[in-house]
Amino acid sequence: MMHIEIRHLRTIKAIHDTGGLARAADLLNITQSALSHQIKGIEDQAGVELFVRRAKPLRLSASGLRLLAAAEQILPILADLEVEFEGLQDGRAGRLHIALECHACFEWLLPVLEQFRKVWPDVDVDIRSSLSFDAMSALRREEVDLVVSSDPEDQSEVDFNPLFDYDPVFVASSHHPLAQKAVIEAQDFEGQTLITYPVDRSRLDIFKMLLSPARVEPAAVRQVELTAVILMLVASNRGVSVLPDWVVRQVRQSSDYVTRPLGKDGQVGVTRRMFAATRESENTRPYLAHFIRLARQEAVKLQRG
Amino acid sequence: MMHIEIRHLRTIKAIHDTGGLARAADLLNITQSALSHQIKGIEDQAGVELFVRRAKPLRLSASGLRLLAAAEQILPILADLEVEFEGLQDGRAGRLHIALECHACFEWLLPVLEQFRKVWPDVDVDIRSSLSFDAMSALRREEVDLVVSSDPEDQSEVDFNPLFDYDPVFVASSHHPLAQKAVIEAQDFEGQTLITYPVDRSRLDIFKMLLSPARVEPAAVRQVELTAVILMLVASNRGVSVLPDWVVRQVRQSSDYVTRPLGKDGQVGVTRRMFAATRESENTRPYLAHFIRLARQEAVKLQRG
């Protein structure tokens, strides 16, 4: 088993490039003696003569040239790696894998990422909808780097950066009886078919804020992935839904459905706040801060419709 | 400047493969402690977190995976190199660069090499005609590995392995006056146009054996590269030549030219011996011995015509 090291590859290359031991030693900032010992060491390890010692400006033998070829393959790989790691060190590069607890957030996230990747080309971006895994613990395990969520859990090691406020609003066909009401409350959902995203009830605003506290159970709950499909079903009066206001605002011009504020305990409106959760240890990363800034800007646009 | 070493690459790969520090340590035959120190060292060097320490079966971080990718590129290169060097060690592989001092030797060398490369596929074969360089010193400088020559120089560090004997023979057009003589001697060349290979006189049999000792100078010396062209010129009576017997024997059936033995000091025939010169230090290499054996066999066929 031979024991070639990077140092040896650099040595081979240096000797070949400079055409001499002394000059190579100078290039590598070690003594000529060190190199002489070193190449003897390699030859012992490899069991092969790498140099032609007969001729005085030390020359590579056939085997030496073969080793040089390997060096010319390997050294650039390491050089590239070094450049990449430098990028990571100074915060120019990194990973931004996002988990969405908020299913509707695709709507505003994609334009944000589109802007983001222009400014941070060296950051590896990805989005995962956290339908099937626990986003917050994935964040702590460093499986993802940012979680979009409206449930700050007050965990150590995790920062919750507020992004924007929003109101979940009731959506129904304009022909639906509840369209007559100015404010929708928990009891109104009794007997209704509720259309939701396919996530656990504990992560749905409507259940968390209204139905569960009031112990109201809709007649049926139908789970649908895509926002566009939910709105389509609502418009054709196959059920009612509750969506973040900004989602509905984008398509409100349609007269097929109406939106109504939710009400609770005599109050009108159920304001929620969206957060970007990140690891405390990484809150200095410039691209994370920039992402959050971009997200807030995009949210402002959304609020305007 | 970071200081990654092969050892680190193996470590990264082992940790990833085994999925744990202790198991990796076992694989690499070092202690778990050593690995722990080592990975901390790499991280310091690279200035990058390579592992997720939060989760207990130690996992690679994004940067760690990047480093792993480099390792997966580099380690196979070294493994291949190792295999090749093993081949060199046990004599299965090597280099056989041949220098020809004997210009006509292409004729029998090519079939020899054709046989040779089937048996020794891992030996790198090349031929150089030594028109423009000193083959023997190239041999000593390890620029070539075998010299075909008929001038044993009794040098230390060089072995001269006899291949076969041959007679330089006189060749002339059948219409040439000298075709009438049974034996050709030095004086017969006076007034003739002599056609030779384009090498120095000191390496031409005819000058070395006959003309120079007898201080005879032909009327003209014309240098021609290709044996076929020499024979063509001789056949059309543009000059005479002296070639090894085997060269002429292959095409002797033509009646356009005749061959005559050379004579000197009353003796008929000027026998010469062809050698394969190799470095003494390499005379144990099996493929060299085999090459010489093949060359002798081929020579026997040539003598038979």
Added chain:
DNA sequence: TGTGCATCATGAACGAACCTCATGATCGTC
């Protein structure tokens, strides 16, 4: 053909780097 210069080799000694041992800290799990 010898002399001088350039180049490489060698051996001892110092120093840094690495590994091991023993033990402590932390995580995941039952």
Added chain:
DNA sequence: GACGATCATGAGGTTCGTTCATGATGCACA
């Protein structure tokens, strides 16, 4: 919440690489 498994830490010893000083060997040029 306790236990087992996994990783971290610190001190100490060994190995390995480098330097320094000097010797050997080509190569060029006269």
